[in-house]
Amino acid sequence: MAIRNQLRLLLTAGSLVTAAVANPLPKPLGDDTDDLPLPLVIWHGLGDTYAAEGIRGVGELAEAIHPGTLVYNIRMDDDASKDRSATFLGNVTEQIEKACADIAAHPILSTAPAIDALGFSQGGQFLRGYVERCNSPPVRSLVTFGSQHNGISAFRECPTSDWVCRVAMALLKGNAWSSLVQSRLVPAQYYRNPEQYDQYLEHSNFLADINNERAAKKAEYKENISKLENLVLYMFADDKTVVPKETAWFEEVNGTEITPLRARKLYSEDWIGLRELDRKGGLQFKTAPGDHMELSEKVLNETFAEFFGPLKLKNKVSPPVQLGHGDL
Numbered sequence: 001m002a003i004r005n006q007l008r009l010l011l012t013a014g015s016l017v018t019a020a021v022a023n024p025l026p027k028p029l030g031d032d033t034d035d036l037p038l039p040l041v042i043w044h045g046l047g048d049t050y051a052a053e054g055i056r057g058v059g060e061l062a063e064a065i066h067p068g069t070l071v072y073n074i075r076m077d078d079d080a081s082k083d084r085s086a087t088f089l090g091n092v093t094e095q096i097e098k099a100c101a102d103i104a105a106h107p108i109l110s111t112a113p114a115i116d117a118l119g120f121s122q123g124g125q126f127l128r129g130y131v132e133r134c135n136s137p138p139v140r141s142l143v144t145f146g147s148q149h150n151g152i153s154a155f156r157e158c159p160t161s162d163w164v165c166r167v168a169m170a171l172l173k174g175n176a177w178s179s180l181v182q183s184r185l186v187p188a189q190y191y192r193n194p195e196q197y198d199q200y201l202e203h204s205n206f207l208a209d210i211n212n213e214r215a216a217k218k219a220e221y222k223e224n225i226s227k228l229e230n231l232v233l234y235m236f237a238d239d240k241t242v243v244p245k246e247t248a249w250f251e252e253v254n255g256t257e258i259t260p261l262r263a264r265k266l267y268s269e270d271w272i273g274l275r276e277l278d279r280k281g282g283l284q285f286k287t288a289p290g291d292h293m294e295l296s297e298k299v300l301n302e303t304f305a306e307f308f309g310p311l312k313l314k315n316k317v318s319p320p321v322q323l324g325h326g327d328l
């Protein structure tokens with residue numbers, strides 16, 4: 001989803017340009033680099049592009065909070081319109097492989113001791129895929145906004161003017177589990193209808209794998225998630241685009257029944273390391289006001305200040321884990 005509000009274009013403020021010049025970019029590991037902020041990678045959502053003004057504004061905000069932050073916007077193509085098409089069409093496994101290869105080949109990111117990651121909407125579960133499948137360089141904190149960690153059970157309506165969206169959604173009608181759709185249509189790869197759970201387990205090209213829902217569990221996925229310092233899950237309080245919105249918190253919504261993550265097998269059997277991460281205080285459930293991707297500068301500023309920045313920054317110690325619904 002494109003970011004709805006126009007974040008103030010901070011680069012127009014001369015002082016920030018000066019700040020960016022005065023603070024060198026992160027250098028390869030060395031004794032004198034400890035105070036430099038870790039680089040930040042951002043993966044945008046459906047219908048958006050890496051070059052969009054909203055995404056650039058978010059990066060500029062991150063640099064304003066922690067001067068010297070190198071920001072890299074993940075892209076499937078340097079051509080912004082092709083990058084946008086790739087949010088609808090493509091094989092998510094291959095898209096994550098491309099992101100892994102691009103990050104691993106980047107002259108600065110590849111030499112950083114760690115990186116932070118910020119995922120908007122579907123970009124959030126894709127960055128989780130990066131952590132589980134590559135994680136080189138490793139992610140310190142992963143923050144996701146309105147992401148579909150437990151899938152979606154309905155597809156969104158497209159605006160009539162958006163033909164890429166309409167072509168993509170037309171393919172889906174009645175065919176969500178076909179291998180053609182699963183290999184090409186991005187939202188289908190995180191479609192998860194609890195009423196068709198067996199078909200999902202059999203055919204899902206992406207989500208069933210990274211959620212380790214199949215019988216054979218991948219130990220590396222668990223290990224890689226549990227090694228995060230923070231996984232911060234924002235749900236939009238009035239999200240009307242993502243069905244169900246509770247997917248942002250890994251909650252299971254089946255009909256009218258809502259099962260919080262901590263009451264699910266995914267957690268109790270710790271299929272992907274969320275329980276271990278929770279025990280060390282690294283799993284955070286947060287609510288942002290508004291509809292899907294209605295980001296406020298205030299929420300972004302607070303998030304960047306708390307979770308991103310220099311490696312030595314010690315994040316606040318979280319209160320002891322309570323069984324329940326997160327901190328609604």
Ligand SMILES: *[C@@H]1O[C@H](CO)[C@@H](O)[C@H](O)[C@H]1NC(C)=O
Nearest residue numbers: 132133134135136138220224
């Ligand atoms: C998990 O992350 C490590 C690096 O931290 C990486 O070497 C490993 O390949 C990752 N696991 C998988 C399955 O890719």
Ligand SMILES: *[C@@H]1O[C@H](CO)[C@@H](O)[C@H](O)[C@H]1NC(C)=O
Nearest residue numbers: 091092093094179182183205
């Ligand atoms: C998606 O791409 C991966 C890697 O190329 C491939 O193994 C997989 O079969 C593809 N998925 C589908 C449903 O074709």
Ligand SMILES: *[C@@H]1O[C@H](CO)[C@@H](O)[C@H](O)[C@H]1NC(C)=O
Nearest residue numbers: 193194195196197252254255
């Ligand atoms: C969801 O509920 C239906 C009907 O009550 C049930 O058949 C199905 O197994 C449930 N799915 C999951 C994933 O729990």
Ligand SMILES: *[C@@H]1O[C@H](CO)[C@@H](O)[C@H](O)[C@H]1NC(C)=O
Nearest residue numbers: 061064065296297298299301
């Ligand atoms: C967010 O941080 C930037 C940079 O410090 C500042 O200019 C802006 O006023 C802040 N916005 C809010 C709403 O706090």
